Amino acid sequence: MAETVLSSGLEDYLECIFNNIEKNGSVKAIEISKELGVSRASVTDALHRLAEKQYINYERYGKIEITKKGTEKAKEVIDKHVILTNFFETILNLNHEEASENACRIEHVITKNAFKNLKEFTQQHK
Amino acid sequence: MAETVLSSGLEDYLECIFNNIEKNGSVKAIEISKELGVSRASVTDALHRLAEKQYINYERYGKIEITKKGTEKAKEVIDKHVILTNFFETILNLNHEEASENACRIEHVITKNAFKNLKEFTQQHK
DNA sequence: TATGGTTGTTAGTCGTATCTAACATTTATA
DNA sequence: TATAAATGTTAGATACGACTAACAACCATA
DSSP states (O other): OOOSOOOHHHHHHHHHHHHHHHHHSOOOHHHHHHHHTOOHHHHHHHHHHHHHTTSEEOOTTOOOEEOHHHHHHHHHHHHHHHHHHHIIIIITOOOHHHHHHHHHHHTTTOOHHHHHHHHHHHHHTO | OOOSOOOHHHHHHHHHHHHHHHHHSOOOHHHHHHHHTOOHHHHHHHHHHHHHTTSEEOOTTOOOEEOHHHHHHHHHHHHHHHHHHHIIIIITOOOHHHHHHHHHHHTTTOOHHHHHHHHHHHHHTO
């Protein structure tokens, strides 16, 4: 139980779930499917894996709910996403879309320290 | 044939192969295995996949040779690795090891533009 | 040159992540 | 409320990338 490491892929699903619940109060698998550009079947798989690791509560045909653990994780990922996007926009002068694209790729792999220093650097040079 | 996209994993193998050939004139599977921390069997698998995509020439029990295509790709990856390591060391003040670790993770996912701008930025601020 | 140690390969397994096609359930509406 | 459309699930396939265990080939040396 209680895995501490989440693959890039699952982090993306979790991020999407969190954002949709924040915005609309709920999420549907088909929304995740469309936003992430994957099949409905892949979403079902991912929901199983996330539920198994207790990042969400989920039952067959049931409502998708995010747990406390899931919320914390999602916020972490989103925090990284925002800071990284900001870095690529303001420091490296990329347009928002490409900045976000790079953030999305890097947020899953950058180390804690590197992110911390990048965050400080960005704050000091804005 | 002739795949243009190479997975992170295979890029690591190719980088390792190139570096060893540069340094010693040849590579052995067991060296790759030790440097990348994977089993000898995984190396054999990777060699098959790299050969299939024509980044290396390779035959059962034979010498591992890197092709022109492989050399170009390896140089690209290594260029990214060096610049990124430099960025994390000089701009974000990480020690060499952690800088290199982050470079290794990010070199496979950063976009062309983002890398170009990061390279220029690093050059201007050293 | 026979033999043992080193290195390389194969076969089989596992987990992740994706897909399509077929089927099940839910929801909306005629 | 019956039916159709939308949504969700399952089963089965594929690919990647890793592993162990067993076997094959190579090479050094006694």
